[in-house]
Amino acid sequence: xxxxxxxxxxxxxxxxxxxxxxxxxxxxxxxxxxxxxxxxxxxxxxxxxxxxxxxxxxxxxxxxxxxxxxxxxxxxxxxxxxxxxxxxxxxxxxxxxxxxxxxxxxxxxxx
Numbered sequence: 001x002x003x004x005x006x007x008x009x010x011x012x013x014x015x016x017x018x019x020x021x022x023x024x025x026x027x028x029x030x031x032x033x034x035x036x037x038x039x040x041x042x043x044x045x046x047x048x049x050x051x052x053x054x055x056x057x058x059x060x061x062x063x064x065x066x067x068x069x070x071x072x073x074x075x076x077x078x079x080x081x082x083x084x085x086x087x088x089x090x091x092x093x094x095x096x097x098x099x100x101x102x103x104x105x106x107x108x109x110x111x
Contacts, residue, residue: 003053003055003059004051005059005063006047006050073088073089
């Protein structure tokens with residue numbers, strides 16, 4: 001079974017980060033307003049980033065790490081600009097090695 005960490009861009013240009021074991025189903029739930037909480041009042045949403053993880057714990061840890069990052073650092077990661085992510089990590093963002101580029105990544109650019 002695969003797990004995913006993902007980032008959505010909401011209609012108000014804010015970002016929502018989550019994790020799931022069924023990315024397609026979960027994104028559909030967000031699109032249809034079936035996820036109570038942050039995104040339901042900020043529709044429509046667009047998938048900006050996703051990365052496959054080996055375990056639920058890894059996906060949750062990546063979600064929590066990303067949630068602690070600045071908007072600029074999230075946007076650098078979504079672009080795949082790991083040099084900029086590293087540079088920004090030296091600033092005030094929490095740093096760690098949980099989220100990293102991967103050849104098995106499910107990263108998407110336009111949803």
